[in-house]
Amino acid sequence: MSLKTTQLKITKFAKDFLLATRLLQLLQPFNKLFGFIYNFNLLTSWIHKNKKANLLTNDFYKPVRSYDDREKSFTAISDHYNLGTTPVSYLEFGVAHGNSIKWWLATCKHPDSRFYGFDTFEGLPESWGVFDKGDMHSPIPEVNDNRASFYKGIFQDTLHGFLMENSSKIRQHRLLIHLDADLFSATLFALSQLYPYLRKGDIIMFDEFNVYDHEFMAYRLFTECFYINLKPISAQNNFYHAAFEVA
Ligand SMILES: C[S@@+](CC[C@H](N)C(=O)[O-])C[C@H]1O[C@@H](n2cnc3c(N)ncnc32)[C@H](O)[C@@H]1O
Incomplete structure (x- = not known):
């Protein structure tokens, strides 16, 4: 099995597992914080580049x-x-x-x-x-x-x-x-x-x-x-x- 096929299988399994178990919803109270960090970092990078x-x-x-x-x-x-x-x-x-x-x-x-x-x-x-x-x-x-x-x-x-x-x-x-x-x-x-x-x-x-x-x-x-x-x-x-x- 090629590396790509293995990667695809792992990704698919992990995604389906997370959807079925709703594990990441434990972190839902931090959604805004994660969103802020991610998006603010994109803005900061953009400004420092330009x-x-x-x-x-x-x-x-x-x-x-x-x-x-x-x-x-x-x-x-x-x-x-x-x-x-x-x-x-x-x-x-x-x-x-x-x-x-x-x-x-x-x-x-x-x-x-x-x-x-x-x-x-x-x-x-x-x-x-x-x-x-x-x-x-x-x-x-x-x-x-x-x-x-x-x-x-x-x-x-x-x-x-x-x-x-x-x-x-x-x-x-x-x-x-x-x-x-x-x-x-x-x-x-x-x-x-x-x-x-x-x-x-x-x-x-x-x-x-x-x-x-x-x-x-x-x-x-x-x-x-x-x-x-x-x-x-x-x-x-x-x-x-x-x-x-x-x-
Ligand atoms: C900051 S004010 C505009 C200020 C103005 N350009 C100036 O310099 O004095 C923002 C305006 O956008 C309008 N607005 C926001 N979203 C809109 C939408 N989807 N359709 C129409 N007007 C919208 C609001 O009604 C508001 O009057």
């Missing part, structure tokens, strides 16, 4: 986080890719009061740029850390700019139809995607729907990238399952905000 990449901005390591520092990354990206003067299709997932979409509306001045904001506008559809379902609810923001449009509802309901209707329109320009829904489910869903429309040179920004069990996990599963290469281009707040170019 912290010296040639990024437009990078403040790793700094002891105190300043949320507004994400705008340093926004500015660096906008300057580097000339987004102030070239048309762009900006898609934002997680709009809330509109702070970030307003920043990009004010910065990307080209009349052909278009801005699409997706949100429940009724708050988070599930809890996230200390935030409960329904937190962060806000009315659709007033932006006074007819280049912007908003899509109310969970992405799982709104995004597919939007893409069916607008795919050729959004693809006329570089895609600038801002993922700021915080949640693993929402982020992975948005990425997987957008995948067929992504092109080399598109930009994807994550607002809470270094949250090990949410946006980072969505990034990891998306890049692993879709074999897509996202090249890091900028990071702020110890990779809390991180941006990538589709390579």
Whole structure:
């Protein structure tokens, strides 16, 4: 019997044995701890592998986080890719009061740029850390700019139809995607729907990238399952905000 066949037999026996006896369920109280250790270690390895990449901005390591520092990354990206003067299709997932979409509306001045904001506008559809379902609810923001449009509802309901209707329109320009829904489910869903429309040179920004069990996990599963290469281009707040170019 070859080594491979023996290995397969042992693996199969061990797996069936564990399923039948439920032995590992003795460790169930530690599930969260094991999950934390495993996933946080993946994040730590990723950051230490990428912290010296040639990024437009990078403040790793700094002891105190300043949320507004994400705008340093926004500015660096906008300057580097000339987004102030070239048309762009900006898609934002997680709009809330509109702070970030307003920043990009004010910065990307080209009349052909278009801005699409997706949100429940009724708050988070599930809890996230200390935030409960329904937190962060806000009315659709007033932006006074007819280049912007908003899509109310969970992405799982709104995004597919939007893409069916607008795919050729959004693809006329570089895609600038801002993922700021915080949640693993929402982020992975948005990425997987957008995948067929992504092109080399598109930009994807994550607002809470270094949250090990949410946006980072969505990034990891998306890049692993879709074999897509996202090249890091900028990071702020110890990779809390991180941006990538589709390579
Ligand atoms: C952190 S807030 C967005 C902040 C905003 N980008 C800013 O800079 O001010 C996150 C938003 O994501 C939205 N959200 C999360 N998951 C969603 C989903 N599956 N569908 C629609 N909206 C979602 C929530 O309603 C919430 O308003």
